[in-house]
Amino acid sequence: MEMKVLKAGETMVSIKPDYVREIIDVIRSNASPKAMREHLEDYHENDIADVLELLSIAERKKLYRILDASMLSNILEYAKEHDAGIYLDEMDINKAAKVIENMESDAALGVLQKVEKNKRMLLIDYLNEAVRKNIALMSSFDEDEIGSKMTTNHIAIRENLTIKQAMRALIEQASTNDNISTLFVTDESGAFYGAIDLKELITARQDTSLDSLIMTSYPYVYGHEDIDDCIERLKDYSEDLIPVLDNDNNLLGVITSQNIIQVVDDEMSEDYAKLGGLTAEEDLKEPLLQSMKKRLPWLFVLLALGLLVSSVVGLFEQVVSQLTLIMCFQSLILDMAGNVGTQSLAVTIRVLMDETLTGKQKLHLVLKETKIGFANGLLLGIISFVILGIYIFAMKGRGLLMALAISGCIGISLLLAMVISSAVGTLIPLFFKKIHVDPAVASGPLITTVNDLVAVITYYGLSWILLLNILHLAE
Numbered sequence: 001m002e003m004k005v006l007k008a009g010e011t012m013v014s015i016k017p018d019y020v021r022e023i024i025d026v027i028r029s030n031a032s033p034k035a036m037r038e039h040l041e042d043y044h045e046n047d048i049a050d051v052l053e054l055l056s057i058a059e060r061k062k063l064y065r066i067l068d069a070s071m072l073s074n075i076l077e078y079a080k081e082h083d084a085g086i087y088l089d090e091m092d093i094n095k096a097a098k099v100i101e102n103m104e105s106d107a108a109l110g111v112l113q114k115v116e117k118n119k120r121m122l123l124i125d126y127l128n129e130a131v132r133k134n135i136a137l138m139s140s141f142d143e144d145e146i147g148s149k150m151t152t153n154h155i156a157i158r159e160n161l162t163i164k165q166a167m168r169a170l171i172e173q174a175s176t177n178d179n180i181s182t183l184f185v186t187d188e189s190g191a192f193y194g195a196i197d198l199k200e201l202i203t204a205r206q207d208t209s210l211d212s213l214i215m216t217s218y219p220y221v222y223g224h225e226d227i228d229d230c231i232e233r234l235k236d237y238s239e240d241l242i243p244v245l246d247n248d249n250n251l252l253g254v255i256t257s258q259n260i261i262q263v264v265d266d267e268m269s270e271d272y273a274k275l276g277g278l279t280a281e282e283d284l285k286e287p288l289l290q291s292m293k294k295r296l297p298w299l300f301v302l303l304a305l306g307l308l309v310s311s312v313v314g315l316f317e318q319v320v321s322q323l324t325l326i327m328c329f330q331s332l333i334l335d336m337a338g339n340v341g342t343q344s345l346a347v348t349i350r351v352l353m354d355e356t357l358t359g360k361q362k363l364h365l366v367l368k369e370t371k372i373g374f375a376n377g378l379l380l381g382i383i384s385f386v387i388l389g390i391y392i393f394a395m396k397g398r399g400l401l402m403a404l405a406i407s408g409c410i411g412i413s414l415l416l417a418m419v420i421s422s423a424v425g426t427l428i429p430l431f432f433k434k435i436h437v438d439p440a441v442a443s444g445p446l447i448t449t450v451n452d453l454v455a456v457i458t459y460y461g462l463s464w465i466l467l468l469n470i471l472h473l474a475e
Helices: 019-027 033-040 045-052 057-066 069-078 081-090 093-102 105-112 117-126 129-139 163-174 198-203 227-237 257-275 288-315 317-322 324-351 359-394 400-434 444-470
Strands: 155-158 182-186 192-197 241-245 251-256
Touching: 019 033, 019 045, 019 057, 033 057, 045 069, 057 081, 069 081, 069 093, 069 105, 081 093, 081 105, 093 105, 093 117, 105 117, 105 129, 155 163, 163 198, 182 198, 182 241, 182 251, 192 198, 192 241, 227 257, 251 257, 288 317, 288 444, 317 324, 317 444, 324 359, 324 400, 324 444, 359 400, 400 444
Parallel strands: 155 182
Antiparallel strands: 182 192, 241 251
16 A cells, blocks of 8 residues: 655645445445445445435335345434335335334334335234234334333343343343343243343352342333433433333333433424424425424414514503604613523523422522523613613713613613513423423523513613603603
């Protein structure tokens, strides 16, 4: 291999491999199926999944024939469920069934739900009995329940075995289950008893009692628990595998660390969509009408609130007609109130992810956010009072008394609006949580519009009281 010698002043530039182009070139080459398969095995399944949408249907079908069901199942698990359903629909029915059989139970169910109904029923008929049973089990859970995210890929042994018998059971089950870092123990009735670390079992002496290796306080969740209620517990334990039980404490399956990452990512995406005023997450391939349906509900609510804000401004027509100058600074109050409310909302939603939060802690949160709003409002109010006072006096040609009166009103309004908005941004998600509605529904647009209403009433109300009725200022 020729080595390039760098000259003085030259720097080494690392070139990132273009795996997508390399994989496409392999698939479009004239190599034999065996050579092509061996070459593709050098790439990660995620990179191959990224390539699928760039291929023609004929090229994808060529790939389906070349790769075995095990590798194809791994590839489809990295593809989006909607796309994976399309790819599965393109395969021969026998190959598609084998791919489904090699997938994790939760992934298999998700992909099957994206396949056209008639083919889905036909596919299920082609599956072996064990896989059909697992899919039926997964289907028994709602999508918001943690059981819908579990897999039946795990090792389970009885608690009355010897070390030697436990090792034999592990070897027998490892041929079909590769989640072996932790072994789960059940009693004679099938109820969950505890867990054993694989390393502990391997290093144990044959005369060691199996019971001495069992962690009976190992964490677990129930399949019908809401994801929102148990996700923090799953994250806190940081275990690779967490057992999922039915209501009779029987072991149903496990939640893997990969499942937890996916669940957290899905929850964050859902909350992000709601914070943006959407009823569900969107993607680039979504039809126009479907995207409109997700956005319109909140837009109707915000339209009604916007009309209310405009009506309130109309109530202060006398203030605006006699002091037209104050209209110039309306957006300042509205923007700052909206920004502060959105900040408090973001903090509150993050804190509310902790399901163990007490009433005292919630009260502390409200008081803390209100104090922050007051401190920031006081600082920004003083700055606004000074700067806007000078601006109105020097640039707008108003008298010093009038300039300071208007800028003082603006400063006080800013302070009050920021304090109230901080409280509103905290109390609204707490209220939604109390009535068992996702607090993320208190979306950014909703908080902003509510705080616009607060800011308008505060600003024009103070202007009417201080400037017109107390100081009797008018242009």
